Every structure is written in C-alpha cells, then in structure tokens.
Amino acid sequence: MxxxxxxxxxxxxxxxxxxxxxxNPSSISIAQRPKNxxxxxxxxxxRSLSISATVAAPVETEPVENLKKFVKSRLPxxxxxxxxxxxxRRKCAIARVVLQEGTGKFIINYRDAKEYLQGNPLWLQYIKxxxxxxxxxxxYDVFVKAHGGGLSGQAQAISLGIARALLKVSADHRSPLxxxxxxxxxxxVVERKKVGLKKARKAPQFSKR
Numbered sequence: 001m002x003x004x005x006x007x008x009x010x011x012x013x014x015x016x017x018x019x020x021x022x023x024n025p026s027s028i029s030i031a032q033r034p035k036n037x038x039x040x041x042x043x044x045x046x047r048s049l050s051i052s053a054t055v056a057a058p059v060e061t062e063p064v065e066n067l068k069k070f071v072k073s074r075l076p077x078x079x080x081x082x083x084x085x086x087x088x089r090r091k092c093a094i095a096r097v098v099l100q101e102g103t104g105k106f107i108i109n110y111r112d113a114k115e116y117l118q119g120n121p122l123w124l125q126y127i128k129x130x131x132x133x134x135x136x137x138x139x140y141d142v143f144v145k146a147h148g149g150g151l152s153g154q155a156q157a158i159s160l161g162i163a164r165a166l167l168k169v170s171a172d173h174r175s176p177l178x179x180x181x182x183x184x185x186x187x188x189v190v191e192r193k194k195v196g197l198k199k200a201r202k203a204p205q206f207s208k209r
Contacts, residue, residue: 067110071143074100079145084168088160091189093149097161099169102141104131108158109146116151123155130163130182134173160185 075082075098084099106113106127117123131137142162146154163182166173177183191200198204 064110067107067112071107071110074141075143079143084165086161086163086165086168088157088162088164088185090156090160090186091149091153093146093153093157095144095146095154095157095161097158097165098143099140099162099165100143101139104138105141106144107142108144108154113142113144117155118151120151120155123151126155127158127162129159129180130166130177133176133180133182134166136166156186 079085079096079098082098082100086097086099088095088097108116113127114124117127127142128137131140131142142158144158144161146158148154149157159182163177166177167183174183193199194201196203
C-alpha cells in the first residue's frame, strides 16, 4: 500500500506528528518541512494507523490589569493632567496621546499596541512614523486613549496625536513633521448615501423601456 500527502497549508507547519503501525510494516518514513509535509507508507499487512498532533501554545500577552496599574503609575492625575499631550482625529476615530520619556513603549487603551492593532504592519507603521521621523522611537513612551471608528482610523488618529504632542516638546519639530505631512488633518470621510441611489453615487441600472 502506498500513501502520499503533499501541498498541505502553512497552518500545519506548526504541527508535530507521531505515528504507530501495527503488524510490523516493512517501511515507513515521515519528513516534515516548513510548508509541505510528505508521508510515504508501504506495508503488506497494515491493520491500524494512529496519528497524533500537537499544536504549539499561543504567545502569552501581559494582562490588562497589570498594564492599567502601569499606566496609572506613570500618569498620576490621568491623561488630562499631563503636559505633553496631543489629540488626533481621523474619520470617526478620536485619539488622545500622552508622551513621556521612556524606552519606546506603546500602550493603547491599556493594551500593548501590537496586540490592540492585531499585529497589522501597516497600522503599526502609522503610529511610529512621527517618532521615527525625528529619531525618537526609543526615547518616549506613548500612552493612548482611542475610541470611535475602526482600527485603521484610530491608527491614523494616533499618528496625528503623536505629531501634535511632539510640537509641545520643541517648536523645532514643526518643520520636519510638516514636510512629511504628519501635521495635516485628513478630512476625508465616507460620503453619505443619497435618496434614490444605492450608495453615495451608485445608481440603479437604467432601463430605457
């Protein structure tokens, strides 16, 4: 008997397989690769086959309660009592940003930025652009309260809030930030639906007769 399995999805790359064959099969070979898994089995008298799979444990994140205590210890009096603060908006999203000298921590709504933004590289890039532009990516800790809209809008609102907060650090930051367009509020929003149309501009199919 010959059995071959190939072209498995990448999600199976983290699985480890172990097999046991009864009745002394003549040969069995298992080779695992990052993306493809090939199994070949040959035996004259094979009665039972057992395969077990083990999934790697997910990466643990820091509990929200610990981050809340950390933020409260770093921001006595709350967000409003801080000096280096900026507010950013994008579509329906509003973000209030506080900067403090630190090592580059990003905390959004008492959660790590990477966890909050679901590890999306584009959104993570949005929030880091103002600090990277000035070379401050490891000089400040960023604390954010964001609400409204989606994660994409919130990420862009955070970027504007950080840029505005950096202006309070030094007025000399205005020129490089403005050159990159980081101080301009993006006023684009979704256009409202019109009566008689399917969407803002999409009309029903026209029939002449």
